[in-house]
Amino acid sequence: MANGIIVIDKPAGWTSMDVCAKIRGVLHERRVGHAGTLDPMATGVLPVFVGRATRAVEFAAEGGKEYVAGLRLGVVTNTQDTSGTVLEEKPVSVDRAALEAALAPFRGDILQIPPMYSAIKRDGKKLYELARKGQEVEREPRPVTIYGLEVVDQTGPADYLLRVQCSKGTYVRTLCHDIGQALGCGGCMYSLRRTEAAGFSLDQAVTLDALLSAEDPQSLLLPVDAYFARRPILILKAGPEKKVRNGAAVSVPQAADGQYRVYGESGAFLALGQVSNGLLTTIKSFFEV
Numbered sequence: 001m002a003n004g005i006i007v008i009d010k011p012a013g014w015t016s017m018d019v020c021a022k023i024r025g026v027l028h029e030r031r032v033g034h035a036g037t038l039d040p041m042a043t044g045v046l047p048v049f050v051g052r053a054t055r056a057v058e059f060a061a062e063g064g065k066e067y068v069a070g071l072r073l074g075v076v077t078n079t080q081d082t083s084g085t086v087l088e089e090k091p092v093s094v095d096r097a098a099l100e101a102a103l104a105p106f107r108g109d110i111l112q113i114p115p116m117y118s119a120i121k122r123d124g125k126k127l128y129e130l131a132r133k134g135q136e137v138e139r140e141p142r143p144v145t146i147y148g149l150e151v152v153d154q155t156g157p158a159d160y161l162l163r164v165q166c167s168k169g170t171y172v173r174t175l176c177h178d179i180g181q182a183l184g185c186g187g188c189m190y191s192l193r194r195t196e197a198a199g200f201s202l203d204q205a206v207t208l209d210a211l212l213s214a215e216d217p218q219s220l221l222l223p224v225d226a227y228f229a230r231r232p233i234l235i236l237k238a239g240p241e242k243k244v245r246n247g248a249a250v251s252v253p254q255a256a257d258g259q260y261r262v263y264g265e266s267g268a269f270l271a272l273g274q275v276s277n278g279l280l281t282t283i284k285s286f287f288e289v
Contacts, residue, residue, distance in 0.1 A: 002027040003051035004221030009205040010038050010046040010194075022208065023048055026217050035060030035198045036168075037119075041083055044194035045205055053224040055284055059272075060198045064147055066165045070191030071176045073099075073158040073183065078131070079117040080173040081189040090185045092158040096151060099160060102182050103149050111141035112174050144170040159190065199227065224286055225261050225269040234260040234273065234280065244270050244280070245287060253278040 008019055016037045024032045033054045035047040044067070049057050074092040077084035094102075114120050116131040120139070130137060148165035155161060164172055173189040180187020195202050206220055214220060240250040241264040255275045262273040262280070264287075271285045 001051060002029040002218050002221060004053050004218075004223055005056075005200075005227060006048050006050065006211070006221050007200045007205040008046045008048055008211070009202065009207050010043055011208060012043050013040055014208075015040050016046060019046060019208065020048060023050065023211070026211060033057045036065065036194075038194060039081075039192070041081065042192040042194060044192075045197045045200055045202055046194070047198045047200050049224075050221060052286055052288070053227075055286060056224055056227050056272075058284075059227070064145075064165055064167055064196075065170070065194060066148075066163070066196035067172050068152065068193045068195060069162045069164055069172045069176060069189055070155070071099075071160045071162055071179065071187055072156075072190045073160070073180055073187045074185050075188050076177070076180065076186035077188045079188075080115050080171075080177040081192075084117070084188075088186055092185050094158075094183050094185060096154055096160070099179075099183070100151050102179060103151070103162075105182070106175060106179060107146050107149050109143060109145050112144050112171060112178070113141050114139050115171055115174050115177075118171065142169060146170070146175070149175075165196075199230070223269065225263075228261050228272055231259050231261050231272070233263060234275070235263050235265060236270070237265055240280075241265070241270065244273075244282060244285075247282065247285075250280040251278060252280045255280065259283065 010019055016034050020032045020034055024030060027050055029051050031051050031054045033049050035057055038046055073094055074090050075086060076088040077086050116136055117128045120127050122137055145167040150163050151160055152163050153161040172192055176187050176189040211217055211220060234255060243250050252275055257276055260273045260275060262271045264270055270287045272283045273280050274283050
């Protein structure tokens with residue numbers, strides 16, 4: 001039975017759910033979920049959780065995300081990227097220095113108005129469903145954090161690559177749109193590659209082709225405890241391990257307060273646990289029943 005995490009380098013043209021469906025078939029495991037949806041045009045890091053590891057998906061919001069985004073100045077579209085209908089085109093007189101200067105207000109804690117072409121719901125309907133009918137509704141600005149934002153390359157007269165490090169919930173295409181508006185010429189996103197997500201990076205990712213051609217696809221799975229690698233380890237003897245398996249709290253007077261990866265003496269990963277005042281309780285169990 002397949003259990004673990006596989007970090008996929010998602011190809012363009014695939015939805016995140018397409019990837020999950022393919023992995024479900026390859027590994028013959030119905031329990032498959034992903035962390036952090038990527039739009040079809042986007043590529044890059046898509047962590048996919050398989051089997052018991054799906055219990056860790058809820059923690060996927062931890063940590064920020066990093067992208068390399070293509071910004072095209074002088075073009076505004078209804079989707080804020082080049083997959084949409086062009087609404088406006090303007091000549092661009094902005095150079096790289098002016099673009100770099102314009103990025104400063106977009107760093108740190110900012111407010112973003114979500115795009116109409118998004119899965120956010122309004123009165124039970126997704127915004128993109130309304131947008132496809134030609135409807136536009138007012139959206140409340142949402143707080144997001146841009147931890148890092150820099151120009152890494154110029155790829156055309158009005159095309160630039162930006163490195164964006166951001167919090168969960170950030171719309172990078174909206175960031176591109178807003179930067180274009182601030183410069184007075186408009187802008188949209190022409191490419192997006194995610195380089196980090198949920199603590200995983202591109203150097204840990206495998207392509208779908210590699211997965212499909214692997215003699216033993218399960219060998220590409222990372223153990224679920226790798227996802228919690230930044231937390232300290234707590235190893236329990238047989239008695240306390242049995243209590244944890246039964247859902248009971250365990251006395252661990254030697255352990256400082258905080259979250260731990262909890263293991264049995266055999267090395268089996270049991271749970272993500274919380275220690276408070278010398279008492280260990282289970283946040284989420286991962287042992288095989």
